[in-house]
Amino acid sequence: MSPYEAPDFLQIDDLLTEEERLVRDTVRSWVSDRYLPLVEHAYREGRFTNEVIPELGELGVLGGNLDYADFPRMSATAYGLVMQELERGDSGLRSFVSVQGALVMYPIWRYGSDAQKAKWLPAMHAGKAIGCFGLTEPDHGSDPGGMETKAVKDGDGYVLNGAKMWITNGDLAHVAVVWAKLDGVVRGFLVERGTKGFSTREQKGKHSLRASVTSELILQDVRVPASALLPGASGLSGPLSCLTQARYGIAWGAVGAAMACYDEVRQYGATRVQFGKPIASFQLYQAKLANMLTEITKAQLVNLRLGRLKEANKATAQQVSFAKRNACHEALEIARAARDMLGANGITDEYQTMRHMCNLESVKTYEGTHDIHTLILGMAITGIDAFR
Numbered sequence: 001m002s003p004y005e006a007p008d009f010l011q012i013d014d015l016l017t018e019e020e021r022l023v024r025d026t027v028r029s030w031v032s033d034r035y036l037p038l039v040e041h042a043y044r045e046g047r048f049t050n051e052v053i054p055e056l057g058e059l060g061v062l063g064g065n066l067d068y069a070d071f072p073r074m075s076a077t078a079y080g081l082v083m084q085e086l087e088r089g090d091s092g093l094r095s096f097v098s099v100q101g102a103l104v105m106y107p108i109w110r111y112g113s114d115a116q117k118a119k120w121l122p123a124m125h126a127g128k129a130i131g132c133f134g135l136t137e138p139d140h141g142s143d144p145g146g147m148e149t150k151a152v153k154d155g156d157g158y159v160l161n162g163a164k165m166w167i168t169n170g171d172l173a174h175v176a177v178v179w180a181k182l183d184g185v186v187r188g189f190l191v192e193r194g195t196k197g198f199s200t201r202e203q204k205g206k207h208s209l210r211a212s213v214t215s216e217l218i219l220q221d222v223r224v225p226a227s228a229l230l231p232g233a234s235g236l237s238g239p240l241s242c243l244t245q246a247r248y249g250i251a252w253g254a255v256g257a258a259m260a261c262y263d264e265v266r267q268y269g270a271t272r273v274q275f276g277k278p279i280a281s282f283q284l285y286q287a288k289l290a291n292m293l294t295e296i297t298k299a300q301l302v303n304l305r306l307g308r309l310k311e312a313n314k315a316t317a318q319q320v321s322f323a324k325r326n327a328c329h330e331a332l333e334i335a336r337a338a339r340d341m342l343g344a345n346g347i348t349d350e351y352q353t354m355r356h357m358c359n360l361e362s363v364k365t366y367e368g369t370h371d372i373h374t375l376i377l378g379m380a381i382t383g384i385d386a387f388r
């Protein structure tokens with residue numbers, strides 16, 4: 001295979017600042033040179049590439065968009081481009097960074113006390129501390145408002161009981177943001193590894209996101225001090241506001257995975273010969289490439305517009321749902337088509353497409369399934385809640 005050529009049919013590069021291009025290109029090169037040589041093996045073994053965590057810290061991408069201390073304060077667009085490039089490597093890599101930045105550092109930054117910020121944000125930015133976000137439960141996925149995990153006030157602290165499931169980074173985490181109901185109201189707690197009664201168990205047997213850690217969190221009479229409560233978050237809007245940040249990154253990331261699949265089949269079609277000609281010379285093959293490039297380009301434009309709205313503090317949660325839903329759906333369709341275009345070779349790990357395709361099944365499901373985002377858009381259009 002020749003080096004990666006990122007599709008940019010409408011010269012969207014021209015709409016980026018020099019700094020945004022620089023950040024994007026730095027991460028793109030790092031993914032090509034450092035991450036891609038590792039990922040197939042890690043995926044086969046079903047493990048996250050822990051060895052790159054310090055490098056992610058050095059790259060400044062962990063919470064790199066937050067306005068805190070000496071963080072790089074990337075623009076929303078630069079941050080999105082980083083997510084796009086990371087997921088060009090693997091959805092598991094982008095997931096690690098999304099969870100750390102958007103689901104753990106963001107709630108600490110937005111809802112935490114000064115002491116919580118000082119304790120966790122610099123260490124997490126450097127990749128020296130890792131976090132996870134526990135919202136989903138075995139019986140409550142799309143409807144987190146029904147959560148059963150409870151916190152009870154106990155003297156000068158709280159006691160937590162419950163279980164969380166499908167938690168990215170769970171077994172790697174030094175700290176978990178656990179959402180629980182206190183007197184019926186959803187509150188966030190920072191639960192540190194080693195706290196008595198708190199354990200994690202990795203969920204094995206995944207066909208998807210194999211190069212990512214997914215775990216159960218078990219909380220049995222876990223006593224945390226008063227200082228573990230995130231003081232600024234009260235109600236379901238706390239965790240949902242974090243999801244809006246992470247979904248924004250996923251919208252960009254899914255396009256990165258689609259770009260990887262597109263480039264792989266574009267190159268493959270030029271060299272694979274059938275009926276005496278490269279398969280890229282057949283009209284059906286070209287039609288598939290044309291459809292892929294069209295959807296990638298449309299999604300790139302959606303993301304860029306959303307990034308600019310976010311920079312102007314004008315992006316809404318519904319616009320983020322629109323972008324996440326569209327990007328995940330189209331990326332998965334592109335990956336499925338690309339898998340087909342590679343023929344039998346497409347089922348092997350000599351090619352990255354099927355890994356992306358399997359990953360995108362999770363990406364389409366987590367952070368709100370396709371249908372949940374359909375209903376969010378439905379409500380935005382009609383004003384009618386069709387969830388229940």
Ligand code: TGC
Pocket residue numbers: 094095096098099133135136141142143144145168235236237238240241242243244246317366367368369372376387
């Ligand atoms: P609803 O009554 O609509 O809302 C409750 C309160 O929250 C506010 N709100 C939001 N705030 C900020 N951002 C959003 N996106 C918000 N959506 C709603 C809302 O205004 C209200 O505020 P207030 O002040 O009136 O109380 O709540 P609902 O119970 O009807 O649920 C709505 C629904 C279904 C859309 C929501 O629950 C939902 O999004 N469900 C999907 C669950 C989900 O996405 N889970 C993700 C778990 S984390 C994860 O998957 C990480 S994977 C990461 C990785 O590995 O990369």
Ligand code: FAD
Pocket residue numbers: 099133134135136140141142143165166167168169209214362365366367368369370371372375386387388
């Ligand atoms: P369900 O909610 O049971 O949905 C099953 C089906 O029913 C879906 O098709 C859904 O669209 C449909 N459905 C549900 N409600 C409705 C409705 N009202 N109308 C129509 N259709 C409906 N969660 C975290 O908290 N933290 C994490 O770090 C995290 N990481 C994850 C990593 C991976 C690899 C995966 C796969 C999941 C992760 N999740 C995480 C959980 C994820 O957010 C949930 O899986 C997702 O929200 C869907 O919930 P569920 O799996 O319980 O499906």
